[in-house]
Amino acid sequence: MIEVKKLTKRFEQFTALKEISCTIPKGCIYGMVGSNGAGKSTFLRLLTGIYKPDGGTVLVEGEPVFDNPAAKSRIAFVPDELYFLPSANMERMAKLYASIYPSFDYQRFEYLTKSFQLDGKRNISAFSKGMKRQAAIILALSAKPDYLFFDETFDGLDPVMRNLVKGLISQDLMERKSTAIITSHSLRELEDTCDQLALLHKGGLIFESDIQNLKTTLFKIQVGFTDEYDKSRFEGLDILHYVKHGSIANMIVRGDKLEVVKHVRAMQPVILDVLPLSLEEVFTYEMEALGYEFSAVLEGVNYEQKNL
Numbered sequence: 001m002i003e004v005k006k007l008t009k010r011f012e013q014f015t016a017l018k019e020i021s022c023t024i025p026k027g028c029i030y031g032m033v034g035s036n037g038a039g040k041s042t043f044l045r046l047l048t049g050i051y052k053p054d055g056g057t058v059l060v061e062g063e064p065v066f067d068n069p070a071a072k073s074r075i076a077f078v079p080d081e082l083y084f085l086p087s088a089n090m091e092r093m094a095k096l097y098a099s100i101y102p103s104f105d106y107q108r109f110e111y112l113t114k115s116f117q118l119d120g121k122r123n124i125s126a127f128s129k130g131m132k133r134q135a136a137i138i139l140a141l142s143a144k145p146d147y148l149f150f151d152e153t154f155d156g157l158d159p160v161m162r163n164l165v166k167g168l169i170s171q172d173l174m175e176r177k178s179t180a181i182i183t184s185h186s187l188r189e190l191e192d193t194c195d196q197l198a199l200l201h202k203g204g205l206i207f208e209s210d211i212q213n214l215k216t217t218l219f220k221i222q223v224g225f226t227d228e229y230d231k232s233r234f235e236g237l238d239i240l241h242y243v244k245h246g247s248i249a250n251m252i253v254r255g256d257k258l259e260v261v262k263h264v265r266a267m268q269p270v271i272l273d274v275l276p277l278s279l280e281e282v283f284t285y286e287m288e289a290l291g292y293e294f295s296a297v298l299e300g301v302n303y304e305q306k307n308l
Helices: 040-047 090-100 106-115 129-142 159-176 187-191 211-217 257-265 279-289
Strands: 002-010 015-024 029-033 055-060 075-078 147-151 179-184 196-201 204-210 218-224 238-245 248-254 271-275
Touching (some): 002 040, 015 196, 029 040, 075 129, 090 106, 204 279, 218 257, 257 271
Antiparallel strands (some): 002 055, 238 248
Protein backbone atom coordinates (compact mmCIF):
# COMPACT_ATOMS: atom_id res chain seq x y z
CA MET A 1 0.00 0.00 0.00
CA ILE A 2 1.10 3.55 -0.77
CA GLU A 3 0.22 6.27 1.73
CA VAL A 4 0.64 9.91 0.76
CA LYS A 5 -0.04 12.63 3.33
CA LYS A 6 0.15 16.36 2.59
CA LEU A 7 2.91 15.75 0.06
CA THR A 8 4.54 18.98 -1.12
CA LYS A 9 7.34 19.65 -3.58
CA ARG A 10 8.70 23.10 -4.38
CA PHE A 11 11.16 24.25 -7.01
CA GLU A 12 12.83 27.62 -7.29
CA GLN A 13 10.03 29.50 -9.01
CA PHE A 14 6.94 27.40 -8.37
CA THR A 15 5.28 24.75 -6.23
CA ALA A 16 4.80 21.55 -8.24
CA LEU A 17 2.70 19.71 -5.63
CA LYS A 18 0.84 21.19 -2.69
CA GLU A 19 -0.30 19.05 0.24
CA ILE A 20 -1.53 16.06 -1.77
CA SER A 21 -3.01 13.20 0.24
CA CYS A 22 -4.18 9.83 -1.08
CA THR A 23 -4.02 6.11 -0.37
CA ILE A 24 -3.30 3.64 -3.17
CA PRO A 25 -4.24 0.08 -2.17
CA LYS A 26 -2.13 -2.90 -3.06
CA GLY A 27 -3.09 -4.80 -6.20
CA CYS A 28 -4.81 -1.97 -8.07
CA ILE A 29 -4.13 0.05 -11.21
CA TYR A 30 -4.25 3.71 -10.23
CA GLY A 31 -4.64 6.21 -13.06
CA MET A 32 -3.67 9.85 -12.82
CA VAL A 33 -4.76 12.39 -15.42
CA GLY A 34 -3.98 16.08 -15.73
CA SER A 35 -2.77 18.79 -18.08
CA ASN A 36 0.88 19.64 -18.68
CA GLY A 37 2.42 21.03 -15.52
CA ALA A 38 -0.25 19.52 -13.26
CA GLY A 39 2.38 17.65 -11.22
CA LYS A 40 1.97 14.06 -12.44
CA SER A 41 5.64 13.43 -13.21
CA THR A 42 6.74 15.12 -9.98
CA PHE A 43 4.35 12.89 -8.04
CA LEU A 44 5.89 9.74 -9.51
CA ARG A 45 9.43 10.98 -8.92
CA LEU A 46 8.57 11.54 -5.27
CA LEU A 47 7.07 8.06 -5.00
CA THR A 48 10.19 6.50 -6.51
CA GLY A 49 12.55 8.44 -4.26
CA ILE A 50 14.14 10.50 -7.04
CA TYR A 51 12.96 13.71 -5.37
CA LYS A 52 12.94 14.44 -1.67
CA PRO A 53 9.65 15.90 -0.39
CA ASP A 54 9.68 19.47 0.88
CA GLY A 55 6.72 18.67 3.07
CA GLY A 56 4.48 15.79 4.04
CA THR A 57 5.25 12.09 3.72
CA VAL A 58 5.11 9.30 1.17
CA LEU A 59 5.28 5.74 2.46
CA VAL A 60 5.45 2.50 0.49
CA GLU A 61 4.58 -0.47 2.69
CA GLY A 62 5.07 1.81 5.67
CA GLU A 63 8.61 2.90 4.69
CA PRO A 64 9.90 6.17 3.22
CA VAL A 65 11.44 5.68 -0.24
CA PHE A 66 13.93 8.53 -0.47
CA ASP A 67 17.47 7.34 0.28
CA ASN A 68 16.13 3.81 0.89
CA PRO A 69 17.69 1.29 -1.58
CA ALA A 70 15.70 -1.62 -0.15
CA ALA A 71 12.39 0.14 -0.80
CA LYS A 72 13.51 1.27 -4.26
CA SER A 73 14.36 -2.30 -5.25
CA ARG A 74 10.63 -3.04 -5.05
CA ILE A 75 9.74 -0.25 -7.50
CA ALA A 76 10.21 -0.01 -11.27
CA PHE A 77 9.67 3.36 -12.95
CA VAL A 78 9.23 4.01 -16.67
CA PRO A 79 9.55 7.80 -16.97
CA ASP A 80 8.25 10.02 -19.74
CA GLU A 81 11.83 10.90 -20.69
CA LEU A 82 13.55 7.54 -21.11
CA TYR A 83 17.21 6.91 -20.31
CA PHE A 84 19.45 4.03 -21.34
CA LEU A 85 23.18 3.52 -20.88
CA PRO A 86 25.20 4.97 -23.78
CA SER A 87 25.65 2.46 -26.63
CA ALA A 88 23.73 -0.17 -24.66
CA ASN A 89 21.56 -2.89 -26.10
CA MET A 90 18.69 -4.54 -24.25
CA GLU A 91 20.84 -7.45 -23.05
CA ARG A 92 23.28 -5.05 -21.39
CA MET A 93 20.39 -3.14 -19.82
CA ALA A 94 18.97 -6.44 -18.56
CA LYS A 95 22.23 -7.10 -16.70
CA LEU A 96 22.00 -3.64 -15.13
CA TYR A 97 18.42 -4.25 -14.00
CA ALA A 98 19.35 -7.68 -12.64
CA SER A 99 22.04 -6.05 -10.47
CA ILE A 100 19.39 -3.76 -8.97
CA TYR A 101 16.36 -6.04 -8.79
CA PRO A 102 16.88 -9.42 -7.08
CA SER A 103 13.65 -10.66 -8.66
CA PHE A 104 14.72 -9.91 -12.25
CA ASP A 105 13.52 -12.76 -14.48
CA TYR A 106 15.73 -13.40 -17.53
CA GLN A 107 13.29 -15.96 -18.89
CA ARG A 108 10.50 -13.39 -18.86
CA PHE A 109 12.83 -10.81 -20.39
CA GLU A 110 13.56 -13.10 -23.32
CA TYR A 111 9.87 -13.99 -23.74
CA LEU A 112 8.76 -10.34 -23.75
CA THR A 113 11.56 -9.28 -26.08
CA LYS A 114 10.39 -11.88 -28.60
CA SER A 115 6.74 -10.93 -28.05
CA PHE A 116 7.51 -7.30 -28.85
CA GLN A 117 9.72 -8.44 -31.75
CA LEU A 118 12.74 -6.47 -30.58
CA ASP A 119 16.38 -7.35 -31.20
CA GLY A 120 18.07 -7.68 -27.81
CA LYS A 121 21.53 -7.27 -29.36
CA ARG A 122 20.76 -4.11 -31.33
CA ASN A 123 21.91 -0.74 -29.99
CA ILE A 124 18.90 0.90 -28.32
CA SER A 125 19.93 4.30 -29.71
CA ALA A 126 18.93 2.95 -33.14
CA PHE A 127 15.41 2.13 -31.92
CA SER A 128 12.43 4.30 -32.83
CA LYS A 129 10.62 6.27 -30.11
CA GLY A 130 8.00 3.57 -29.76
CA MET A 131 10.58 0.78 -29.68
CA LYS A 132 12.52 2.55 -26.92
CA ARG A 133 9.35 2.76 -24.83
CA GLN A 134 8.69 -0.92 -25.48
CA ALA A 135 12.23 -1.72 -24.32
CA ALA A 136 11.73 0.26 -21.08
CA ILE A 137 8.41 -1.49 -20.41
CA ILE A 138 9.96 -4.93 -21.03
CA LEU A 139 12.79 -4.21 -18.57
CA ALA A 140 10.36 -2.93 -15.92
CA LEU A 141 8.05 -5.93 -16.22
CA SER A 142 10.98 -8.37 -16.23
CA ALA A 143 12.19 -6.91 -12.92
CA LYS A 144 8.94 -8.24 -11.39
CA PRO A 145 8.70 -5.45 -8.79
CA ASP A 146 5.88 -5.00 -6.32
CA TYR A 147 5.19 -1.51 -7.69
CA LEU A 148 5.19 -0.37 -11.32
CA PHE A 149 5.05 3.34 -12.16
CA PHE A 150 4.44 4.45 -15.75
CA ASP A 151 4.61 8.10 -16.84
CA GLU A 152 2.77 8.67 -20.16
CA THR A 153 3.02 4.93 -20.75
CA PHE A 154 1.28 4.78 -24.10
CA ASP A 155 3.02 7.74 -25.73
CA GLY A 156 4.63 6.62 -28.99
CA LEU A 157 2.98 3.19 -29.04
CA ASP A 158 0.73 2.10 -31.89
CA PRO A 159 -2.77 0.74 -31.04
CA VAL A 160 -1.64 -2.92 -31.16
CA MET A 161 1.24 -2.29 -28.77
CA ARG A 162 -0.97 -0.23 -26.47
CA ASN A 163 -3.37 -3.12 -26.10
CA LEU A 164 -0.48 -5.53 -25.53
CA VAL A 165 1.01 -3.32 -22.80
CA LYS A 166 -2.39 -2.90 -21.12
CA GLY A 167 -2.86 -6.65 -21.14
CA LEU A 168 0.60 -7.29 -19.69
CA ILE A 169 0.11 -4.77 -16.88
CA SER A 170 -3.27 -6.27 -15.99
CA GLN A 171 -1.87 -9.80 -16.12
CA ASP A 172 1.03 -8.81 -13.88
CA LEU A 173 -1.33 -7.43 -11.27
CA MET A 174 -3.57 -10.47 -11.36
CA GLU A 175 -0.73 -13.00 -11.07
CA ARG A 176 1.55 -11.23 -8.61
CA LYS A 177 -0.79 -8.81 -6.83
CA SER A 178 1.52 -5.95 -7.78
CA THR A 179 0.41 -2.31 -7.92
CA ALA A 180 0.63 0.06 -10.88
CA ILE A 181 0.32 3.81 -11.23
CA ILE A 182 -0.23 5.15 -14.74
CA THR A 183 -0.24 8.82 -15.73
CA SER A 184 -1.71 10.03 -18.98
CA HIS A 185 -3.24 13.00 -20.75
CA SER A 186 -6.03 10.78 -22.00
CA LEU A 187 -9.02 9.67 -19.97
CA ARG A 188 -9.94 7.27 -22.77
CA GLU A 189 -6.59 5.52 -22.42
CA LEU A 190 -7.16 4.94 -18.72
CA GLU A 191 -10.88 4.19 -18.75
CA ASP A 192 -10.62 0.47 -19.58
CA THR A 193 -7.40 -0.15 -17.65
CA CYS A 194 -7.55 1.49 -14.22
CA ASP A 195 -9.42 0.64 -11.04
CA GLN A 196 -9.10 4.12 -9.55
CA LEU A 197 -8.62 7.49 -11.17
CA ALA A 198 -7.35 10.83 -9.87
CA LEU A 199 -7.30 14.29 -11.44
CA LEU A 200 -4.39 16.63 -10.76
CA HIS A 201 -4.61 20.36 -11.38
CA LYS A 202 -1.98 22.99 -10.61
CA GLY A 203 -0.25 20.74 -8.10
CA GLY A 204 -3.39 19.72 -6.25
CA LEU A 205 -5.43 16.52 -6.18
CA ILE A 206 -8.93 17.82 -6.83
CA PHE A 207 -10.77 14.60 -7.63
CA GLU A 208 -10.26 10.90 -6.87
CA SER A 209 -12.65 7.98 -7.20
CA ASP A 210 -13.13 4.33 -7.99
CA ILE A 211 -13.90 4.12 -11.73
CA GLN A 212 -16.62 1.51 -11.41
CA ASN A 213 -18.32 3.58 -8.75
CA LEU A 214 -18.07 6.67 -10.93
CA LYS A 215 -19.70 4.97 -13.87
CA THR A 216 -22.50 3.29 -11.93
CA THR A 217 -23.59 6.13 -9.64
CA LEU A 218 -23.71 8.89 -12.26
CA PHE A 219 -26.01 8.61 -15.28
CA LYS A 220 -28.16 10.56 -17.69
CA ILE A 221 -31.96 10.55 -17.61
CA GLN A 222 -34.15 11.78 -20.46
CA VAL A 223 -37.70 12.35 -19.32
CA GLY A 224 -40.85 13.93 -20.72
CA PHE A 225 -44.34 14.87 -19.48
CA THR A 226 -47.47 16.14 -21.22
CA ASP A 227 -48.02 18.92 -18.68
CA GLU A 228 -45.79 21.90 -17.90
CA TYR A 229 -43.02 21.30 -15.32
CA ASP A 230 -39.60 22.47 -14.17
CA LYS A 231 -36.68 21.17 -12.12
CA SER A 232 -38.64 21.44 -8.88
CA ARG A 233 -40.68 18.38 -9.92
CA PHE A 234 -37.60 16.25 -9.27
CA GLU A 235 -36.94 17.50 -5.76
CA GLY A 236 -35.13 14.86 -3.74
CA LEU A 237 -32.88 13.75 -6.58
CA ASP A 238 -29.17 14.66 -6.64
CA ILE A 239 -29.16 16.47 -9.98
CA LEU A 240 -25.78 17.72 -11.20
CA HIS A 241 -27.00 19.10 -14.50
CA TYR A 242 -30.49 19.96 -15.82
CA VAL A 243 -31.53 21.16 -19.29
CA LYS A 244 -35.10 21.29 -20.63
CA HIS A 245 -36.15 21.71 -24.26
CA GLY A 246 -39.89 21.83 -24.81
CA SER A 247 -41.47 18.94 -22.93
CA ILE A 248 -38.21 16.92 -22.70
CA ALA A 249 -35.71 17.30 -19.85
CA ASN A 250 -32.20 15.91 -19.77
CA MET A 251 -30.71 15.39 -16.31
CA ILE A 252 -27.38 14.14 -14.99
CA VAL A 253 -28.20 12.39 -11.73
CA ARG A 254 -26.05 10.90 -8.99
CA GLY A 255 -27.38 8.02 -6.92
CA ASP A 256 -28.65 4.45 -7.01
CA LYS A 257 -29.87 3.97 -10.58
CA LEU A 258 -32.68 1.56 -9.74
CA GLU A 259 -34.02 3.76 -6.95
CA VAL A 260 -33.83 6.91 -9.08
CA VAL A 261 -35.63 5.27 -12.02
CA LYS A 262 -38.30 3.93 -9.67
CA HIS A 263 -38.77 7.42 -8.23
CA VAL A 264 -39.13 9.07 -11.65
CA ARG A 265 -41.33 6.31 -13.08
CA ALA A 266 -43.81 6.88 -10.22
CA MET A 267 -44.38 10.36 -11.73
CA GLN A 268 -45.84 8.62 -14.82
CA PRO A 269 -43.74 10.26 -17.54
CA VAL A 270 -44.56 9.68 -21.20
CA ILE A 271 -40.85 9.35 -21.97
CA LEU A 272 -38.19 7.84 -19.70
CA ASP A 273 -34.76 6.77 -20.95
CA VAL A 274 -31.64 6.06 -18.88
CA LEU A 275 -28.37 6.54 -20.74
CA PRO A 276 -24.78 5.70 -19.73
CA LEU A 277 -22.06 8.32 -19.56
CA SER A 278 -18.53 8.15 -20.87
CA LEU A 279 -15.77 8.65 -18.30
CA GLU A 280 -15.05 12.04 -19.85
CA GLU A 281 -18.68 13.08 -19.31
CA VAL A 282 -18.60 11.76 -15.74
CA PHE A 283 -15.54 13.86 -14.96
CA THR A 284 -17.08 16.91 -16.62
CA TYR A 285 -20.17 16.88 -14.41
CA GLU A 286 -18.35 15.84 -11.23
CA MET A 287 -15.94 18.74 -11.72
CA GLU A 288 -18.80 21.15 -12.31
CA ALA A 289 -20.34 19.97 -9.05
CA LEU A 290 -17.05 20.83 -7.32
CA GLY A 291 -17.07 24.30 -8.85
CA TYR A 292 -14.49 23.67 -11.58
CA GLU A 293 -14.87 24.04 -15.32
CA PHE A 294 -13.53 20.73 -16.58
CA SER A 295 -12.48 22.04 -19.99
CA ALA A 296 -10.48 24.80 -18.31
CA VAL A 297 -8.82 22.42 -15.84
CA LEU A 298 -7.59 20.22 -18.66
CA GLU A 299 -7.04 23.00 -21.18
CA GLY A 300 -4.97 21.75 -24.09
CA VAL A 301 -5.45 18.08 -23.27
CA ASN A 302 -6.24 15.90 -26.25
CA TYR A 303 -8.67 13.12 -25.42
CA GLU A 304 -8.31 11.42 -28.77
CA GLN A 305 -5.86 8.53 -28.78
CA LYS A 306 -2.50 9.59 -30.10
CA ASN A 307 -0.92 8.23 -33.27
CA LEU A 308 -4.12 6.68 -34.60
